[in-house]
Amino acid sequence: MVKLQDLGMLKFLISQNIDNLHRTSGIQDDLIAELHGNVTLARCQDCGKKYAKTWDRPNKCSCGGPIKSFIIKFNDEMPKQELAHAFEHSKQADVYLVVGSSLITQPAGSLPRIAKRNGAKLIFINRGETTLDRLADLRFNENSNDVLTAIVEEIKNE
């Protein structure tokens, strides 16, 4: 994903991971929505501003809102900003990669449908079925790392 970002091909990344892997690998802050939160971050409950989870982080945001741990638990409300960005970018996408998700968890699971409705080509890379397989323009039932590496190589060779 970082290689796609560096090639200017990654417009936005919607993640259901909370493990901070994408940020650690170098994905830019403005290119990612973490729908389920991030274990390494805290977040203002009012304005959504994010803070590193350090011992000396403030208790209150500059806007006055309370800062809490940024982990979305089952039945918690989704973070509004992240969700809004995810929907907006899903509408704008021309190519929509779904990587390593069965798309069972909502609302992330319905985002590819929005992309498709707005003209995107859908590429699914997932071992095992996804709930939206019938919508895919390209479907890889393979290891995502292998497929993504091949895609990056093809792009570089063009």
Ligand SMILES: [Zn+2]
């Ligand atoms: Zn705030």
